[in-house]
Amino acid sequence: MAESKWLLGDTPNPLGDRADEIRAELRGREPYDLANRTGGIYTPAGDSGGEFKLALWDREVILSFPDFAARDAQTEEALNTFDQTMLLYYFHLSDGTPLAGTWIAFSELPDGKFYAQAYEGYTGQELTKTFGNDSATFMEAAEKLNGRREFFGNIAYSYQVLPRLGIMVVCWLGDEDFPASYRILFDAAARHHLTTDACAILGSTLTRKLIRAAESGW
Numbered sequence: 001m002a003e004s005k006w007l008l009g010d011t012p013n014p015l016g017d018r019a020d021e022i023r024a025e026l027r028g029r030e031p032y033d034l035a036n037r038t039g040g041i042y043t044p045a046g047d048s049g050g051e052f053k054l055a056l057w058d059r060e061v062i063l064s065f066p067d068f069a070a071r072d073a074q075t076e077e078a079l080n081t082f083d084q085t086m087l088l089y090y091f092h093l094s095d096g097t098p099l100a101g102t103w104i105a106f107s108e109l110p111d112g113k114f115y116a117q118a119y120e121g122y123t124g125q126e127l128t129k130t131f132g133n134d135s136a137t138f139m140e141a142a143e144k145l146n147g148r149r150e151f152f153g154n155i156a157y158s159y160q161v162l163p164r165l166g167i168m169v170v171c172w173l174g175d176e177d178f179p180a181s182y183r184i185l186f187d188a189a190a191r192h193h194l195t196t197d198a199c200a201i202l203g204s205t206l207t208r209k210l211i212r213a214a215e216s217g218w
Contacts, residue, residue: 022088027066034065037096038193039163052091054163056083058146063087089198090162100188103152103168106203109186109196120183123203127182130211133174141213142169159206165193167202169210 026034031050035042040054040063052063053073060073061083070079070087079087106123107116131138135155147157153170161167166187174180184203194202 019085019088022092023068026068026088026091031065034091038091038094055160056087057159057161061087063091086194086198086201089194090165093195094164094193097164097189097192099164099166102188103185104188104190105183105185106196106200108188109191109199112196112199115196115200119200119203123184123207124182126207127169127171127184127210128180130214131171131180131182133180135171135173137214138171138210141210144213144216145209161202162193165190165202167206169206 031042031044031052034040035052038052038054040052042050042052042065044050048066050065052065054061054063056079061070061079062073063070068088068091070084071077072079078084105112105116106119107113112119127138131141139155142155142157145157145159147159147169150156150158150168150170152168154173155171156168158166158168168185168187170183170185172181184206186199186203190199
């Protein structure tokens with residue numbers, strides 16, 4: 001498991017150590033099988049190449065084959081190295097399992113219970129510090145990120161990170177007996193598509209996105 005400082009975003013590309021190795025392995029895979037596993041759409045181009053099209057955090061991206069370089073479908077700009085690497089991990093691990101439609105805590109991911117306390121420290125606890133019982137600000141921030149309202153806790157929003165991977169932020173409002181609390185959960189199929197390290201980084205990423213969205217509105 002990566003050290004917690006990685007998951008907090010101190011390292012620009014915390015998963016990057018294996019990027020070249022994964023890219024080399026993917027070059028030997030059958031592209032239509034990869035598309036079927038990941039939920040992407042593969043379009044061949046020429047005799048030996050092509051490209052995958054899929055959504056990442058609510059925007060359409062293109063991943064070239066066989067070099068596996070990712071770019072924004074609208075702007076044609078290359079994705080940052082972190083998003084490029086996240087796509088590599090997704091293509092490397094995804095086994096085609098569909099979204100489960102049920103939600104699990106980070107502790108329910110493989111080995112997640114050993115790091116759950118640290119994970120909650122830089123996700124749920126940071127959200128609690130930022131939003132507390134301010135449900136209006138939380139909802140505004142979540143909707144800025146195009147979250148989908150869910151019936152979970154007091155307030156919840158889900159996000160389709162990748163075609164077969166969903167993530168959700170949940171708020172339980174406080175009262176005179178219990179303080180407000182927040183958690184970031186995962187679709188139960190997450191273990192079939194990303195490593196636990198990568199899921200932890202996604203939780204940290206959504207946390208930072210929500211806090212930045214709130215700060216930009218104040």
